[in-house]
Amino acid sequence: MEFLEVQGIYKSFGNVSVLRGIDFTLSKGEVLSIIGSSGSGKTTLLRCINLLEKADNGTISVNGEVIIDAKEEDSYTDKQIRNKRLRMGLVFQQFNLFPQYNVIDNLTLAPKLRIKENKSLTKEARLEAVNAINKEAEELLASVGLSDKAKSYPCEISGGQQQRVAIARALMLKPDILCFDEPTSALDPELTGEVLRVIKELKSGDRTMIIVTHEMEFARNVSDKVIFMADGVIEEMGTPEEVFDNPKSEKLKAFLQKSDEKF
Numbered sequence: 001m002e003f004l005e006v007q008g009i010y011k012s013f014g015n016v017s018v019l020r021g022i023d024f025t026l027s028k029g030e031v032l033s034i035i036g037s038s039g040s041g042k043t044t045l046l047r048c049i050n051l052l053e054k055a056d057n058g059t060i061s062v063n064g065e066v067i068i069d070a071k072e073e074d075s076y077t078d079k080q081i082r083n084k085r086l087r088m089g090l091v092f093q094q095f096n097l098f099p100q101y102n103v104i105d106n107l108t109l110a111p112k113l114r115i116k117e118n119k120s121l122t123k124e125a126r127l128e129a130v131n132a133i134n135k136e137a138e139e140l141l142a143s144v145g146l147s148d149k150a151k152s153y154p155c156e157i158s159g160g161q162q163q164r165v166a167i168a169r170a171l172m173l174k175p176d177i178l179c180f181d182e183p184t185s186a187l188d189p190e191l192t193g194e195v196l197r198v199i200k201e202l203k204s205g206d207r208t209m210i211i212v213t214h215e216m217e218f219a220r221n222v223s224d225k226v227i228f229m230a231d232g233v234i235e236e237m238g239t240p241e242e243v244f245d246n247p248k249s250e251k252l253k254a255f256l257q258k259s260d261e262k263f
């Protein structure tokens with residue numbers, strides 16, 4: 001049994017098949033990068049894994065437990081979906097911070113809501129939990145190098161800083177797997193480095209991560225496994241050396257050549 005098992009994921013929008021049988025596994029602490037042309041289905045796959053999109057078919061298990069079974073997805077209650085979603089963190093391209101809250105509140109809002117909803121806690125236990133969350137938020141903010149921005153609002157910090165806040169916020173919910181959808185593509189080139197550095201540090205902290213990226217050099221450096229998607233299928237999968245240095249499929253060869261030309 002692998003830590004993450006994705007089996008037979010299919011997804012169509014209308015009569016367009018976007019995912020056509022996606023299968024892969026990931027061990028705990030491994031980093032997977034997903035590369036592929038625009039429209040190949042990378043975001044849709046991440047959204048299915050995060051229950052933001054309902055798959056038509058397939059299962060996703062974490063640590064031996066089936067989190068998503070497409071056949072049963074319609075019967076999940078809102079609470080079940082929320083709890084399942086917490087197992088998977090997602091950092092978006094556009095950061096998606098709450099603009100009306102300052103940085104530290106962006107980190108603590110969701111976990112504090114969870115405490116509020118937990119009716120079984122005593123007043124003392126509640127207070128203790130809130131204090132723990134505040135402390136954890138401060139520590140996480142320090143770990144992404146932003147202690148001095150705790151009271152700033154998203155509009156007052158740079159894109160790279162916003163993305164680092166978004167990463168810290170996702171970590172607050174202690175996801176089993178942290179997913180990134182092109183975390184640096186909305187950033188000016190000089191700001192991508194700081195975000196990629198933070199992601200790389202997470203890897204040394206033994207985080208299991210899935211990263212959709214067009215940063216080929218980064219994917220090569222940070223990944224244990226690389227998936228190349230084309231037209232809704234995994235066209236090729238392997239170690240960074242296999243995928244980048246010895247591509248087998250013609251589509252992958254063409255894709256790599258094109259991304260070389262871009263940089």
Ligand SMILES: Nc1ncnc2c1ncn2[C@@H]1O[C@H](COP(=O)(O)OP(=O)(O)OP(=O)(O)O)[C@@H](O)[C@H]1O
Nearest residue numbers: 013014016018036037038039040041042043044045
């Ligand atoms: N909600 C939707 N309704 C209809 N079609 C959709 C929807 N979401 C995605 N698609 C289609 O699914 C296909 C895959 O889209 P997806 O966003 O997953 O690609 P991608 O690999 O992430 O591309 P990019 O690199 O541009 O982000 C595209 O053809 C897209 O138009």
Ligand SMILES: [Mg+2]
Nearest residue numbers: 042043044181
């Ligand atoms: Mg996408």
